[in-house]
Amino acid sequence: MINPHFSCKFFQHFDSMDEIDLNDDITISITQPELMLDPSVTYSQVLPMFHQHLDRPKVPFIQKEVEYRATYQNLNYVDLDRVPAIIPTKDSIELLKFTLANLSEHSVLDHILPVLVDDRSTNTEEIKELADHYNALYVRVDYTSPTFNFSVINNAAAALCHAIGFENIILWNSDLWVDNKETVPYLIQQHQENKVNDVYATGVKLLYPTKGFCELMDEDKFITSLAKDFGTTEDQILSYNPFGSVQFGGSAYVTLPFFKQQTPIINSPVHFGRFTNRELPTVNIDRQVQFMTGAFILCDLEKYKEVGALNPSMNSQFQDVDFCHRLNQSSYKIMWYGKDTHMLHAESMSLSSKDSS
Numbered sequence: 351m352i353n354p355h356f357s358c359k360f361f362q363h364f365d366s367m368d369e370i371d372l373n374d375d376i377t378i379s380i381t382q383p384e385l386m387l388d389p390s391v392t393y394s395q396v397l398p399m400f401h402q403h404l405d406r407p408k409v410p411f412i413q414k415e416v417e418y419r420a421t422y423q424n425l426n427y428v429d430l431d432r433v434p435a436i437i438p439t440k441d442s443i444e445l446l447k448f449t450l451a452n453l454s455e456h457s458v459l460d461h462i463l464p465v466l467v468d469d470r471s472t473n474t475e476e477i478k479e480l481a482d483h484y485n486a487l488y489v490r491v492d493y494t495s496p497t498f499n500f501s502v503i504n505n506a507a508a509a510l511c512h513a514i515g516f517e518n519i520i521l522w523n524s525d526l527w528v529d530n531k532e533t534v535p536y537l538i539q540q541h542q543e544n545k546v547n548d549v550y551a552t553g554v555k556l557l558y559p560t561k562g563f564c565e566l567m568d569e570d571k572f573i574t575s576l577a578k579d580f581g582t583t584e585d586q587i588l589s590y591n592p593f594g595s596v597q598f599g600g601s602a603y604v605t606l607p608f609f610k611q612q613t614p615i616i617n618s619p620v621h622f623g624r625f626t627n628r629e630l631p632t633v634n635i636d637r638q639v640q641f642m643t644g645a646f647i648l649c650d651l652e653k654y655k656e657v658g659a660l661n662p663s664m665n666s667q668f669q670d671v672d673f674c675h676r677l678n679q680s681s682y683k684i685m686w687y688g689k690d691t692h693m694l695h696a697e698s699m700s701l702s703s704k705d706s707s
Contacts, residue, residue, distance in 0.1 A: 357658040358382065358505035360420065364513035376422040376510075381415050382502060384495075385663040388412050416495045420506040423488040424481055428514055432463040433538055433648070434487070435522040436507045438500065440469040443476050445524055445566055450484050452527045458534045459484065462520060465507045467491060469498065500644070501660035501669045508659060512651050518542075519654060521670075523645040525696040527559065533691055540687065541648050548683050550650040551674065553642035555688035556598040556695040557628055567696060569593075590625035597695050599623025599633035600686045601641045601674075619671045628692060639686040640678060644670030645695045653682055 359380040370376070387396065388410040399407050439446050446466070453459050464486035468477050474490065481488040489510065491503045508519050518541065528534065533554065541552040561569060576592060577584045602622035619641060623633040644660075647670065657676040660669045674684055 358502060358509065358660070358662055360418075360502075360506045360509035361512065361655055361659065364509045367513065370425070370510075370513050372425040372428050372514075374425070376425070377419065378422075378506075379417065379419045382418055382662050384414050384416055384499075384665075385411050386414055386497070386665075414495070416493055416499075416502075418491060418493040418502060418506065420492075421490045422510050423478070423490075424486065425514075427463070427485045427487055429463050430515060432461060433518050433520055434465045434507075434511045434516050435462040435520040436465045436467060436504050436511075437522050437524050438467045438469055438503050439471065439477065439524050440498075441471045441473055442524065443473055443480075446477065446480060448564060448566060449524055449527060450480060450486075454484065456528045457531045458528055461535050461538055462522075463487065465489060465511070467503050467507050469503050497665055499662065499665040501665055502662050504644075505659045505662070508651065508654060512655055516651055519649055519651050521644050521647040521649070523695065526556075526645050527564070527694040527696075529563075529694060533693055536691065537648055537687060540685070544683075544685055545650065548681065549638075549685045550653040550682040551642065551677055551684040552648040553598075553639065553684065553686045554646055555596065555600075555628065555633060555686070555692045556643065556645060557692050558592050558595055558597045559694045559696055560594040563694065564696065592625055594628070595625045596623045596628055596633050597621065597697065598643045598645070599626065599688060600637060601639040603640075619668070628688075633688050634690065636685070636687045636689045636691075639684050641671045641674035642684060642686060643695075644673075645697075646693060647673075653677065653680075656680070657682075 359382050360378065363378050363380055391410050396409060399409055437449070450464065464484055466477060466481050466486050466488050468474060468488065468490045470492055471477055478488055480486070489507045491506050493499065504521055511519050537552055537554055559567060573584050573587050576587045580587070598621045600622040602620050603617040604620050605617055621643065623630070626633060628634065657673070657680055661672050664672055677684060
């Protein structure tokens with residue numbers, strides 16, 4: 351039995367419903383138990399606790415009951431012949447416009463059904479207009495926690511898709527793009543064919559966009575953000591020639607010196623091949639992996655539900671690794687495609703303030 355703190359109640363609610371009427375809007379309210387770090391404690395206070403690995407004090411987590419309300423609209427656009435792609439968004443209307451236009455330009459919308467998940471945006475009407483323009487499903491999620499919960503808002507949409515009868519879903523970040531028409535249908539085909547081999551999740555090589563690909567990217571901010579995130583200098587990042595380089599080249603674990611003055615024993619998940627050339631043999635291959643980034647995960651929807659979906663208590667970090675770990679525990683395989691195959695991921699850190707909405 352899955353711990354209720356680590357599974358989403360939207361699936362349970364839809365399971366209790368008799369039938370989904372695609373001609374009407376649906377509104378669902380749930381109370382979701384979640385575990386979170388005690389707000390009176392900072393991460394700088396918690397880290398020394400982990401250093402005491404031989405006699406570690408209890409880390410101060412608390413349980414919180416968070417109220418979620420999801421409204422589902424545009425259900426008349428349901429098309430079971432396409433794979434629903436769950437795209438979370440909050441107020442970044444220009445980014446969403448660019449992403450949907452990019453997918454339309456490269457005929458991706460022939461293969462996927464966009465599911466726009468609105469996380470408490472103030473420009474709701476504009477997002478709805480985009481949903482109508484692209485025949486997309488629209489899901490509005492409101493909740494009482496000030497903390498953004500990537501896991502629950504994706505699960506809210508995935509639970510609807512499961513109840514309707516879709517076989518697969520894609521977790522698709524709003525800053526994920528393509529530069530060709532072939533990649534997405536190829537991945538969907540491979541995903542379907544591989545299920546006979548117990549492969550139930552599929553990923554792809556992700557590249558940083560090249561210069562000028564998206565007018566919303568501030569290239570100086572891109573470099574500054576990378577330097578800050580990786581604790582290095584901007585000159586060092588520039589030396590990697592990051593534009594067009596690998597952002598996610600598959601999964602890897604590294605052993606980090608997390609404990610001060612002690613033998614490193616922590617295996618940390620990392621993006622393999624980051625900043626390398628996409629043509630290198632180590633990333634220009636297809637292989638089975640241990641985990642994938644949540645920016646793009648094509649997954650069998652029944653298995654997604656079976657293993658508990660994304661963990662509500664891991665709101666915005668490592669929920670993708672945790673989810674893939676549970677797939678592995680259930681003996682389900684994860685396949686990653688990098689042989690002459692890629693998509694583009696800007697990562698949220700690289701979006702400029704030009705998107706002022």
